[in-house]
Amino acid sequence: MSEGSDNRAMPPASFRVGDFVGNDYELLKVLGRGGMGVVFEARHRFIDQLVALKVLYPHLLTEENWQRFVREARALGRLDHPGVVKIFNCGIDAGRAAPFYVMELIKGDSLADLISQRGALEEELAIRAAIEAARALHFAHGMGVVHRDVKPSNLVLPRSAKGSNLNLKVLDFGIAALSSDRLSSNERQRLTATGQIFGTPYYMSPEVVTGQEASPLSDVYSLGCTLFEMLTGYVPYKGESMFETLGMHLSAPLPSLSETCGAQFSTELELLVARAMAKNPRERYSSMQMFAVDLERYLNNRPVYGTGVKSEGFPALEQTLEGNDPDAELRARLKSGLLILLTLVCLTLLGLVAYHFVKPAPPKAATPVDVTFEAKTGETSTVSLLSQKIEVNGEGFSGGRKVSEEDSALISRGYEISRTKKSIKFQFPNSRIGEIWIPGGAREAKGALTIPLKSDDKYEFIIFGDTPREYIAGLKPNSFDLQLRFSKASDFHLAERYVKGWSALKQIRVEQMVLDKDLLLLDALPPSREFSVGHCDIKYPLLKCRQIHKARIIYINSAHGKEFKAFLAELPQLDRLEELCLSTLELADDDIDNLARAKQLRCLNIEKTEISPAQLTKLMSLPQLKGLKVHDCLFRPKEILQALESCPNRRNLVLNITIPTLSTKNIEKLKALGHKLDEPTFNWTKTDMATIRRKVLELELYERESLKLDGGRGYVNFSEL
CATH class of the missing domain: 1.10.510.10 (Transferase(Phosphotransferase) domain 1)
Structure with missing residues (x-):
């Protein structure tokens, strides 16, 4: 806390210099006052440590306030950051019934003091x-x-x-x-x-x-x-x-x-x-x-x-028109394309680690039920299909994590305990079943959890691929924007019984598996607005799955196989598709030609995928294109200008591309790790940026944040080096 003095009168029953708070802290002088309390410089009577101590006025203390005070203090105690004043202790002075904080004493001046001086x-x-x-x-x-x-x-x-x-x-x-x-x-x-x-x-x-x-x-x-x-x-x-x-x-x-x-x-x-x-x-x-x-x-x-050019790390698109603009939602969705694709890569890698190191618990004993499906075995690109029978327990699980009797009771009762005008209280199982995205980030869905009420919309709830499908039943239908992730095809048909009552899903994501005709089992689920395929060997025509036809946004990450190429060729058939996000792929000229024929596309995101200036020109010819994001490919300004000439909708286009600039921090990091710097012989000037910006609705330029692997395929983020 900053030093200072204040000799104004204090409210009745408050503390004065010379008093002891909590029996241990002697008040030395007043540092400041506010509407909630007074801040003193104080000394611990035994260890002689100088601290800042804030005493809250006693008339503000109620039982409910005290309970919240304790919860807040615990949360604040976790804020271990050099820019945050540390809180050492908190308590309540029994003599005056006044709560207090004990904080780090900062010798300095507040910005208010400096502005005043x-x-x-x-x-x-x-x-x-x-x-x-x-x-x-x-x-x-x-x-x-x-x-x-x-x-x-x-x-x-x-x-x-x-x-x-x-x-x-x-x-x-x-x-x-x-x-x-x-x-x-x-x-x-x-x-x-x-x-x-x-x-x-x-x-x-x-x-x-x-x-x-x-x-x-x-x-x-x-x-x-x-x-x-x-x-x-x-x-x-x-x-x-x-x-x-x-x-x-x-x-x-x-x-x-x-x-x-x-x-x-x-x-x-x-x-x-x-x-x-x-x-x-x-x-x-x-x-x-x-x-x-x-x-x-x-x-x-x-x-x-x-300057009209946003910095790296910004969401790719912002609201640029007024509230009732029919394209506003599309531009807002393009914001999260890159983040979702990056998240997909990280989560699939984590899934691999979990699969190899976590031993599944045995299923609950139940009457065996014969279910025939096609399982996949094999290594690398050699995949053989064989028909086998598995035992599914009475709850519908094919092994994996066991559902305890306590969890079954929670599921039957429902996770939501109560709600007020401002918050909702949940009691989830003690083991994490997913996460809820709220302002400030994701919260794990486990144990007791209180989240603020979102009156104008619903939060996203993600059910992880390794979570038994039965846990879905504890959620009130349509209370969240539900995302279901699948890491094994045997879970496709198990999910159906537990999403009855849900009118729609936010996203279906399949990852790290061989996709064959089991994909059709997903058609029994409610329609999903988004469909995501990550790190899959596609062995079955994607368009035979009706969920693909219903999706407005499709994400494809690290897919391969002839069926993937067939999917690109059939894109024009997906008349509901508005946004396509592609990451870590190899696209040939015929693939780009097929993308350019998907004239219904309004947003296209391409990341960690090489495309040439000529291919960029073809993509910009899409007649309804509102947003184009191309990351990790480095283009000269004149190449962008030439491509824009083919764009019939460039005045309404939000263009998001990577420029060759490398931050000093990343240059030093790459050199220290011995990575070869493939530095281009050109750069972008402010004049280049201004010229391009005048031709489009909005321009966003991102610094390079990834490195193409030497002698190999794909990219790696600097943050992962």
């Missing part, structure tokens, strides 16, 4: 501070913790900072969340006025102003406000009253940095801050990490969002 900060200092804050906040978001009160007074620069590394610390994590979902209406209004529980009005996001739950994107907005103040010396919105200020966050146009303080700022920086402070959360940076990436690129004089 200097006015606007130097541009580089402000941006470096924002970068370090964004990194710390991104880490917290990944742990499921939203700050809710990001502002200059909660960002401290230690006096020990040296060089370009500021060692910035983020304070007061989670305090604002102490009682936000349990307070009465009167308490909400009173505590909102203090500016602590729901955030401080000068930095509060529009969605929080309207009463919605704070999310990681709310923190992005607040950090954008903080950066605005660091650069100009003024908050972006300041009305005559708190309510007027809140209203300005909702509807007032964002003032420019230059107009606010009279200094000159670049267009890139103006638009960078404007994106962070977009009133619609969907139009902001998608994460703190993305915000930090663009800030770093700006400092290094490299292209950022403000």
